[in-house]
Amino acid sequence: MNTLASAITEAVEAVRAQFTGHPVEVVPDGTGGVFVTVEDVSVGPSYAPAVTWLGFQISAAYPDADVYPHYVGPLSRTDGQSHGPAVQSTGWRGQPALQISRRSNRRDAIVDSAALKAERIRRWLADQ
Amino acid sequence: MARRPVNPPAEGWSLTIPHRLWTELSAHLFPSGGGAVLLAGHAEGARGPRLLAYDLITATNDTDYIPGEYGHRALAPSFVRDAAVRARDESAAYLAVHAHGGLDRVRFSSVDTASHERGYPALRQITGQTVGGLVLTPHAAAGDLWLADGSRTPLAETVIPGGNLLRLRPCPATATPAGPDHDRQARLLGDVGQETLNRLRVAVVGLGGVGSILVEELARLGVGTLVLIDDDTIEATNLPRLVAAGKDDIGLLKTDLAARNAQRANPRIRLIPKATRVEHPEALKELALCDWIFLAADSASARHWVNATVQQFLIPAVQVGVKIPVDSAGYVGQIHTATRIMLPGDGCLWCNRLIDSTQLAIDMHPKAERDAARYVPGVPAPSVITLNTLAAAEALNHFVLAATGLHDDDHDHAAVIHRPRTRQRDLQDPRQDANCRWCTPAGRLGRGDSGSVVQTATL
Numbered sequence: 001m002n003t004l005a006s007a008i009t010e011a012v013e014a015v016r017a018q019f020t021g022h023p024v025e026v027v028p029d030g031t032g033g034v035f036v037t038v039e040d041v042s043v044g045p046s047y048a049p050a051v052t053w054l055g056f057q058i059s060a061a062y063p064d065a066d067v068y069p070h071y072v073g074p075l076s077r078t079d080g081q082s083h084g085p086a087v088q089s090t091g092w093r094g095q096p097a098l099q100i101s102r103r104s105n106r107r108d109a110i111v112d113s114a115a116l117k118a119e120r121i122r123r124w125l126a127d128q
Numbered sequence: 129m130a131r132r133p134v135n136p137p138a139e140g141w142s143l144t145i146p147h148r149l150w151t152e153l154s155a156h157l158f159p160s161g162g163g164a165v166l167l168a169g170h171a172e173g174a175r176g177p178r179l180l181a182y183d184l185i186t187a188t189n190d191t192d193y194i195p196g197e198y199g200h201r202a203l204a205p206s207f208v209r210d211a212a213v214r215a216r217d218e219s220a221a222y223l224a225v226h227a228h229g230g231l232d233r234v235r236f237s238s239v240d241t242a243s244h245e246r247g248y249p250a251l252r253q254i255t256g257q258t259v260g261g262l263v264l265t266p267h268a269a270a271g272d273l274w275l276a277d278g279s280r281t282p283l284a285e286t287v288i289p290g291g292n293l294l295r296l297r298p299c300p301a302t303a304t305p306a307g308p309d310h311d312r313q314a315r316l317l318g319d320v321g322q323e324t325l326n327r328l329r330v331a332v333v334g335l336g337g338v339g340s341i342l343v344e345e346l347a348r349l350g351v352g353t354l355v356l357i358d359d360d361t362i363e364a365t366n367l368p369r370l371v372a373a374g375k376d377d378i379g380l381l382k383t384d385l386a387a388r389n390a391q392r393a394n395p396r397i398r399l400i401p402k403a404t405r406v407e408h409p410e411a412l413k414e415l416a417l418c419d420w421i422f423l424a425a426d427s428a429s430a431r432h433w434v435n436a437t438v439q440q441f442l443i444p445a446v447q448v449g450v451k452i453p454v455d456s457a458g459y460v461g462q463i464h465t466a467t468r469i470m471l472p473g474d475g476c477l478w479c480n481r482l483i484d485s486t487q488l489a490i491d492m493h494p495k496a497e498r499d500a501a502r503y504v505p506g507v508p509a510p511s512v513i514t515l516n517t518l519a520a521a522e523a524l525n526h527f528v529l530a531a532t533g534l535h536d537d538d539h540d541h542a543a544v545i546h547r548p549r550t551r552q553r554d555l556q557d558p559r560q561d562a563n564c565r566w567c568t569p570a571g572r573l574g575r576g577d578s579g580s581v582v583q584t585a586t587l
Binding site: 029030031032033057059060061064065066067068069086088090091092099101103104107 | 407408409429432433478483485486488489490492493494497500501503565
């Protein structure tokens with residue numbers, strides 16, 4: 001049995017609600033937090049593919065800890081340009097990924113919750 | 129005022145009262161007398177169960193604290209009811225507090241005891257929690273606990289972690305003469321002071337340049353039990369800053385080196401090495417059983433988890449750090465060492481913006497992904513043994529004087545900042561956010577085993 005702080009189970013439920021209709025995989029990270037992967041997330045026509053997965057860790061230190069960084073499946077820009085700042089190729093949990101490094105300055109645990117930040121990251125990426 | 133007796137840690141049930149609550153309670157009780165209720169969380173301790181006071185409800189004289197039917201004064205039934213409802217709803221122990229005259233000794237009167245026997249069985253049934261009475265003088269405390277399991281027990285000691293780490297008992301402890309090894313030291317600390325050190329359980333989190341010095345000196349001081357926490361191994365570049373380390377030690381766990389040094393310094397010492405990161409449940413469990421924590425690791429995660437333990441389990445700590453800013457062009461900025469006293473119920477590391485939430489998120493990543501998660505790759509920070517020694521000495525002197533009641537001012541817990549380049553030594557008082565979720569009654573303060581460090585739910 002995996003046990004988690006109630007703040008994390010609540011955060012996971014909020015992510016599921018934020019991304020209703022999307023499969024959400026939740027895997028314990030081994031230290032009291034979880035790895036979350038939201039499937040079939042739209043990142044818009046600037047990328048190929050236009051739909052991918054969005055992954056992040058909600059650590060045992062949440063909500064004191066930020067959710068950072070975020071990861072998506074490998075993407076190419078449809079305009080042929082390279083990715084801009086804060087986006088770099090890496091690996092996440094044994095698979096190739098793009099890392100999106102967007103820290104929350106003056107973080108507010110409510111505004112910058114795991115669910116709301118995940119959606120903001122998706123939109124930010126789509127707008128690049 | 130006469131010097132307070134120094135009492136070594138006692139076996140049995142204890143109550144810990146955060147410094148700010150104690151200050152408020154003292155002002156309410158002394159010298160004119162008054163009544164109050166403390167609400168307290170629970171935790172296991174190294175010497176017995178602990179009650180952790182997190183909130184104080186003071187009774188207004190003549191409204192809530194009224195002439196008694198049997199004794200001089202008593203808490204009004206409506207006041208008792210409201211406090212008991214809070215205790216029930218918050219799963220907290222209920223402790224009614226009053227003061228007696230005198231200084232170094234205190235005990236319940238026969239009227240007090242009769243009152244307990246009339247009232248506490250019913251109050252325990254109503255709350256479903258431990259209930260009891262606490263009687264205080266400025267230098268002594270006695271408690272009568274009616275436990276949730278139906279039994280009854282006296283309170284062995286009341287602990288107040290402030291500028292001094294006060295331990296109040298019903299009457300002063302008698303001293304066991306210090307052994308010849310510590311004779312010179314005991315001439316300052318006293319036999320009871322030396323015995324206090326021997327009975328303390330102290331943790332050192334981070335066994336690098338600062339932690340290595342801390343362990344050496346704590347062992348030589350005669351601290352009885354050391355909990356040693358670090359998951360790192362020794363590298364060649366560490367050798368100039370680790371006490372008694374040699375080339376053969378490269379690759380050795382830092383906990384093993386620290387244990388070897390401590391054992392050499394004091395063969396009777398009890399050691400609990402944990403070669404894990406501090407957020408590992410085993411390390412957190414050991415940390416929560418300590419009397420004092422030295423935080424000598426500079427990661428955001430170490431700061432967060434030690435801060436959480438300090439506030440949730442009411443354990444004083446000192447954070448020790450050295451900052452040597454050198455930019456890529458070699459320009460050396462203002463070097464400083466910081467020794468921050470972390471008191472439960474007082475401005476915590478979050479309130480003082482000393483933990484970065486993004487850095488904390490990175491630190492919590494699995495080791496294999498941690499470096500990649502940094503957008504800007506980290507570079508090793510400068511580190512010099514003499515600066516580490518300066519910071520460690522400040523922290524150790526604070527500890528030894530606090531543990532033996534030798535600080536002039538119980539209220540002084542300012543951080544000490546040394547700036548060696550300008551030879552300045554400054555004090556900084558911590559600030560506190562009114563609704564901090566760690567160091568205020570609105571948060572995890574004193575919630576012990578029911579707080580979020582160990583609170584879990586099923587996935």
